[in-house]
Amino acid sequence: MQVLQVAAEIYPLVKTGGLGDVIGALPPALARRGLDVRLLLPGYPAILAAFEPARTVIALGPAFGAATLSVQVGVLRGIDVPAYVIDAPALYAREGHPYLGPDGRDWADNALRFGALGWIAAHLGCGDIDRAWQPQIVHVHDWHAALACAYLALNPAAPCRSVFTIHNLAFQGLFAADLLPALQLPARLLTYDGIEFFGHGSAMKAGIQYASRITTVSPTYAREIRTHEFGCGLEDALEHRAAHLRGILNGVDDAVWNPARDAHIDHHYDAARLSGKTAAKAALQKEFGLRSAPNAPIIGVISRMTQQKGMDLLLNAAPDLIADGALFALLGSGDSTIENGWRALANAHPASVAARFGYDEPLAHRIIAGADLIAVPSRFEPCGLTQLYGLRYGTLPLVRRVGGLADTVVDADEHTLAADTATGFVFDAATADALRTTARRALALFRERTQWQKVQRRAMAQGFSWEEAARQYDDLYRELTAIGIPSG
Secondary structure, three states, rough: EEEEEEEOOOOOOOOHHHHHHHHHHHHHHHHHOEEEEEEEEEOOOHHHHOEEEEEEEEEEEEEOOEEEEEEEEEEEOOOEEEEEEEHHHHHHOOOOOOEOOOEEEEEEEEHHHHHOOOOOHHHHHHOOOOOOOOEEEEEEEEHHHHHHHHHHHHOOOOOEEEEEEEEOOOOOOOOOOHHHOOOOHHHOOOOOOOOOOOOOEHHHHHHHHHHOOEEOOOHHHHHHHOOOOOOOOOHHHHHHHHHHHEOOOOOEOOOOOOOOOOOOOOOOOEEEHHHHHHHHHHHHHHHHHOOOHHHHHHHHEEEEOOOOOOOHHHHHHHHHHHHHHOOOEEEEEEEEHHHHHHHHHHHHOOEEEEEEOOOOOOHHHHHHHHHHHEEEOOOOOOOHHHHHHHHHHEEEEEEEEOHHHHHHOOEEOHHHHHHHOOOEEOOOOOOOHHHHHHHHHHHHHHHHHHHHHHHHHHHHHHOOOOHHHHHHHHHHHHHHHHHHHOOO
């Protein structure tokens, strides 16, 4: 079976969050199952620098705001599947963030930049671009690639089927209605039953309305997004497609996230040999300038500094937790008010709080290896990978019971501790008080070393693998090709 995976980022070349990790791990996992998988990616500078083209499959004149646009097929160094790359300098030759300009705002032409990605994906699926390889499934990820589903739906004879994966419903790829001609989309799609969203076009809604199947990255999130609280205004469209929607949990790439052989940490360990984690903690305290206290629990934070991620809740609870003896090692960036709050807290408690702003992949590994807890107190969380990495490293997650966090972390209460099923700490209400209360339960258990290590080992035994996710996607693809249902 031929499967085209379409996305706007891929680890380790271009990554802004979990999407990059998924695209770096899922296609190789599918290939290991025997599927003939290829990628389609925008030609950002980092991707072109790692790309070894084999041939040009199409060269176009002016389109999507680019004077020239070509598609080449070849290999990306370090990636185990072949790739198509769109070479369009006017669209993608921009350093830095793939979606934001130097001013921190969306590029004004993002609709065109990613409309081109969806258009190329659809035409690859229809066999119009590369006659040597034609996918049976076009699997597109998040709003950046979602217009592919609309382009395919416009061709009733399209020989492929589409799968649309929602990684975060909050980012919808809205664009002005007057861009429809430039996007090569007919005005008749701009309706409530089409891609219209409060007078704008929505790439996310195009994926929801026209994909053959919709997935999202956890079973709980698949249910949540059909409600007003989590649906971001698209709950009715998702409810309408509920029979074609399912949740498939993301996994952990063992080649990248494994404390026994992680290339980014100096002290390796596993569940049977936790002394390396003690050494990793001491190294983290030294690197961050935190007080050297083996018995002081470190709460690690690797996150966007946003309200969605609950960073304001954690900031509110942190002073009391510091008074209780906790240390904080934080890495992230985002809302300036929240960032400044953490800066002020670090200045007030330099031996207990250290904050680094920006993103640093090796440092993220060192935090997860050296911390005792990893905090993911999100108001909503489609899947979350940070808590999965925490489980893998025996760094117990402190999470809110939403989305993939609810699906992957078992709260350490008296019943789960007795049954040896606890893997972390879970709270319900999106309040600082609820977070603080649960964090204090975690700090109390931390002082019971035998019980704490028992929970660590249980956490490290969890099997959230890409092999299982790939199996479920493989089953979905085969259902689609066997049933042969039309898009929509």
